[in-house]
Amino acid sequence: MQRLQADLRLNVRQRTEQYAEVLARELQRDLIVAREIVSPMDREVLVRDARTGEARSMLMFGSNNYLGYANHPYVLEQVRESLDRWGAGLGGPPLLNGTMEPHAALQRRVSALKSKEAALLYSSGYGANIGWLTALPHRGDVILMDERCHASLYDGARAAKARLVTFRHSCVDDLRTKLRDARTLKPTDIYVVVEGVYSMDGDLAPLDRIVEVCRGSGAFIALDDAHGTGILGPTGAGTAELFGVENEIDLAMGTFSKALAASGGFIAATRQIVEYLRFFSRPHFFSASMPPMVIAALHAGLDLLEREPQRRVRLHENVRHLVELLGAIGVHTGSQSAIVPIYVPQGIRKVSARMHNAGVFINAIEYPAVPEGQERFRVSVTCDHTRDDLRRLVETLDGAFEAEQVPREVPGK
Numbered sequence: 001m002q003r004l005q006a007d008l009r010l011n012v013r014q015r016t017e018q019y020a021e022v023l024a025r026e027l028q029r030d031l032i033v034a035r036e037i038v039s040p041m042d043r044e045v046l047v048r049d050a051r052t053g054e055a056r057s058m059l060m061f062g063s064n065n066y067l068g069y070a071n072h073p074y075v076l077e078q079v080r081e082s083l084d085r086w087g088a089g090l091g092g093p094p095l096l097n098g099t100m101e102p103h104a105a106l107q108r109r110v111s112a113l114k115s116k117e118a119a120l121l122y123s124s125g126y127g128a129n130i131g132w133l134t135a136l137p138h139r140g141d142v143i144l145m146d147e148r149c150h151a152s153l154y155d156g157a158r159a160a161k162a163r164l165v166t167f168r169h170s171c172v173d174d175l176r177t178k179l180r181d182a183r184t185l186k187p188t189d190i191y192v193v194v195e196g197v198y199s200m201d202g203d204l205a206p207l208d209r210i211v212e213v214c215r216g217s218g219a220f221i222a223l224d225d226a227h228g229t230g231i232l233g234p235t236g237a238g239t240a241e242l243f244g245v246e247n248e249i250d251l252a253m254g255t256f257s258k259a260l261a262a263s264g265g266f267i268a269a270t271r272q273i274v275e276y277l278r279f280f281s282r283p284h285f286f287s288a289s290m291p292p293m294v295i296a297a298l299h300a301g302l303d304l305l306e307r308e309p310q311r312r313v314r315l316h317e318n319v320r321h322l323v324e325l326l327g328a329i330g331v332h333t334g335s336q337s338a339i340v341p342i343y344v345p346q347g348i349r350k351v352s353a354r355m356h357n358a359g360v361f362i363n364a365i366e367y368p369a370v371p372e373g374q375e376r377f378r379v380s381v382t383c384d385h386t387r388d389d390l391r392r393l394v395e396t397l398d399g400a401f402e403a404e405q406v407p408r409e410v411p412g413k
């Protein structure tokens, strides 16, 4: 498989030209990216065929619209009402003209959801991670981060002035050792950074044990719960709620782009931390606020979290059923979240092209999102998928694996 790579020895014109050629060649073969969707996001979508220009129906397993809010009638109604009342946008950042009543109210609701005193909005989850990591840790501090953390956490940690140290994925013993080593550097603060649900595998962090290891060390625990918020815990508050450790998390980060199906991010923490970020977190105060209609979609989503808990139940039933169906065709995987990984370290683009041609939309994940040799499909399940949808996904995958002679099980995974 050709890795899409730019030759950094070339100057900017040559490099971009060379990259355009590589990309065009791979798109001619079987690289499938940036498909143009011409309908609302839902369990079934219309996708424009790149060759014919015609729209055709595809079964959607590639969207983090886990609870089906993206096209939920109540969400749409609330967005329409917001448009009439608040207009289309506000043209500025939060410290100036960018805080309307719905924004302030959303901050209060998010802090309550996360059992924190206060919360701050960002226009993306990516920005929220860059935002806190470049504002809180300082020179001489240590950031101890799980090696499988999302790119936004790596980018934030690399931009921060503190030293970045990674520990083995969800390995509490390694965390304990690195925590001990970090203390010998005599930092002012040690930040332990983990995700609730890891975005590429759907596995959960052992938050109870992580919290235990950190207890008494004074470490500051930051949790990115992009994929747990809305789907885990008795009220959907997320992974910390599931483990009963909300009070031990110092900084709860989340996105509005997954279960809440719109966009934006947030940080919830003590009132003092949030106030500090309001003035020191540059992606927050140097970037325009989200339009009120997006905020309305998020309020509507939070209403639905309370009113329609059965969506969460259906989602988890769907995941369990899909894992069973996959097991029956020799694909052994698992998940406690809405993300079901299917490892295809050889030939993923060919299988992906077959899935696309058969009308099933799933995302093939390659480097740099995952290390080379660990390519996978990242199936996003929603509560709205039917049993027939799940069966069709698995039958199509079975046929594609067969046709491409791709092995079903990856030893050691």
Ligand SMILES: Cc1ncc(COP(=O)(O)O)c(C=O)c1O
Residues within 6 Å of the ligand: 124, 125, 126, 127, 129, 150, 152, 195, 199, 224, 226, 227, 255, 256, 257, 263, 264, 265
């Ligand atoms: C774990 C994690 N953190 C942060 C982000 C960034 O969030 P957003 O896409 O809302 O900017 C993502 C998005 O994929 C994610 O998976």
